[in-house]
Amino acid sequence: MKNLGYYNGRVGLIEEISVPMTDRAFYFGDGVYDAVMCRNNIPYLLFEHVNRLYQNCHLLGITPPKTKEELSHLIKELVKLVDGEEKFVYFHVSRGSGIREHTFTEGKGNLCITIKPQKVDNVFEKMDLAVTNDYRYSYCNIKTLNLLPSVLSAQLAKDNRCEETVFVRDGYITECSHSNISILKNGELITAPADKHILPGVTRAHLIEEARKHNIPVREEKYTLDDLYSADEIIVTSSSKMARGVKTICRKPVGGKDEERLRILRDSIYNSYLASTKAHERRE
Numbered sequence: 001m002k003n004l005g006y007y008n009g010r011v012g013l014i015e016e017i018s019v020p021m022t023d024r025a026f027y028f029g030d031g032v033y034d035a036v037m038c039r040n041n042i043p044y045l046l047f048e049h050v051n052r053l054y055q056n057c058h059l060l061g062i063t064p065p066k067t068k069e070e071l072s073h074l075i076k077e078l079v080k081l082v083d084g085e086e087k088f089v090y091f092h093v094s095r096g097s098g099i100r101e102h103t104f105t106e107g108k109g110n111l112c113i114t115i116k117p118q119k120v121d122n123v124f125e126k127m128d129l130a131v132t133n134d135y136r137y138s139y140c141n142i143k144t145l146n147l148l149p150s151v152l153s154a155q156l157a158k159d160n161r162c163e164e165t166v167f168v169r170d171g172y173i174t175e176c177s178h179s180n181i182s183i184l185k186n187g188e189l190i191t192a193p194a195d196k197h198i199l200p201g202v203t204r205a206h207l208i209e210e211a212r213k214h215n216i217p218v219r220e221e222k223y224t225l226d227d228l229y230s231a232d233e234i235i236v237t238s239s240s241k242m243a244r245g246v247k248t249i250c251r252k253p254v255g256g257k258d259e260e261r262l263r264i265l266r267d268s269i270y271n272s273y274l275a276s277t278k279a280h281e282r283r284e
Helices: 024-028 046-060 068-081 148-159 202-213 225-230 259-276
Strands: 004-007 010-012 031-039 086-094 110-117 127-133 164-169 172-176 180-185 188-191 218-220 233-238 242-249
Touching (some): 004 068, 024 086, 031 046, 031 259, 046 068, 046 086, 046 202, 068 086, 068 110, 127 148, 127 233, 148 164, 164 225, 172 225, 180 225, 188 202, 202 233, 202 259, 233 259
Parallel strands (some): 127 164, 127 242, 188 218
Antiparallel strands (some): 004 010, 004 110, 031 086, 164 172, 172 180, 180 188, 180 233
């Protein structure tokens, strides 16, 4: 198949799968989502992403329609149906279905999955970033379906010929529209604390782990836009971007002062992706 859509057991092309108007994702964006990259039909860091989805469901009182094990197995089977070596797998659970009413519906949620061919970003190419105020609410630690601020900031980046937009809240950097962002300064990795204002990214956690493995000190603390501009290097992390450096912010050149540590972290994460998704290493 060229792509795949799944909704509560129905499978077909994405453009052929319909979702009922009673699904609370339609009315309220009432649900949570996650996504993974997949290579050689092996979803990368699937356990971590599925686990985060279920933690988010718990935080919002949503009852998933499948167990973690059932969802993981389903994703592993569905990716086999889509053509291509690399694929992007998106999955979300809405609270359920019912005639529009703000209070919670009872019962299990609805499961939606989409899979499409997509390559990981060129991790060796540095990025251009835009900047905007972070007007989002205080549930940024939950990967909800309410993504209007991210949609608007993604368009802002596109309009300015950039790939991402950095959010600034009360003078401090939080994250990007759909990525985490960290800096290297004086040999240390500095990243915003995993509080209610940022998503605790799986790749961000991997970045911290790799930094410590390579004896790079890590500080999880707030930093400002001035700190970002003056950083030795800037690293943007997400499932599809892995760990990429940054060359400009609002067209102003940045970074380029600690290429060695950037290379170590970037290559460690990318090579981990390649190694864990080799076909001959697959384990069911």
